[in-house]
Amino acid sequence: MRDAILASGCAVGLGLLLASPVSAQSRTGVEMGRNEFISHCATCHGIEGRGDGPMRPFLARPPSNLTTLALRNGGVYPRLAVSEIIDGRGIEGAGPHGTRDMPIWGQVYRDESQQQLRGTPFPPEWSVRGRIMALVEYLETLQQKKGDAS
Ligand code: HEC
Numbered sequence: 001m002r003d004a005i006l007a008s009g010c011a012v013g014l015g016l017l018l019a020s021p022v023s024a025q026s027r028t029g030v031e032m033g034r035n036e037f038i039s040h041c042a043t044c045h046g047i048e049g050r051g052d053g054p055m056r057p058f059l060a061r062p063p064s065n066l067t068t069l070a071l072r073n074g075g076v077y078p079r080l081a082v083s084e085i086i087d088g089r090g091i092e093g094a095g096p097h098g099t100r101d102m103p104i105w106g107q108v109y110r111d112e113s114q115q116q117l118r119g120t121p122f123p124p125e126w127s128v129r130g131r132i133m134a135l136v137e138y139l140e141t142l143q144q145k146k147g148d149a150s
Contacts, residue, residue, distance in 0.1 A: 033138025036131055041066075044102070049142045061101045070143040077143055083136045087128075105132065 038047065044059065046052040049066035056063060070077040084090055087106035106128055113127035 029134045029137040030141055032131070033134035033136070036135055037138055040105075041135070049139065059101050063102075066139055067142045067144050069139065071146065075146060077140050079136055079140070082139060083132050086132050086135055 037045075037049070041049075042053055044053045044055045044063040045066050046056075046063075051063045051065040053063060069082060073081075085102075088100065088102070088104035089106040091100070109128040109131050110124055113124040117124050117127060
């Protein structure tokens with residue numbers, strides 16, 4: 001019974017994700033991304049994504065300020081690069097700036113979704129992509145514009 005409820009909950013979640021437009025920013029995506037960010041990213045990157053989370057002093061490398069991703073890329077938010085960095089599975093062992101201090105989220109999410117979606121017809125990768133895309137959408141809303149006080 002619990003599994004059935006879990007499975008139908010997942011189905012609704014996936015349905016929402018698949019129904020949301022891929023290019024336009026969707027409110028559902030941004031809200032999902034925000035929840036995900038607060039529960040998985042803010043410890044290092046800070047609630048506002050400025051790189052000042054409570055884990056910062058314990059890391060070998062400072063967590064990046066995630067509000068300047070667009071500014072640092074000539075004013076254009078680098079969606080694809082952001083999704084690849086978060087996923088991390090395609091990045092050879094070392095990561096973007098040498099040794100990677102950040103978890104390989106693509107792998108973490110895949111392990112979780114393999115558990116959660118067991119016995120359902122949904123491929124785990126859909127859930128992984130959905131969670132990463134939600135984060136990419138949310139981070140886009142945090143970007144500073146040129147001239148903003150930082
Ligand atoms: C354990 C601490 C930690 C957690 C948790 C964490 N990060 Fe990071 N993140 C880092 C560090 C440190 C860097 C700097 C690069 C490096 O050394 O890996 C980084 C870099 C990044 C970058 C690259 C930024 C740039 O300037 O190129 C992005 C994007 C990012 N993180 C997103 C996320 C998202 C989204 C989450 C949550 C799903 C997350 N991070 C969770 C520590 C963390």
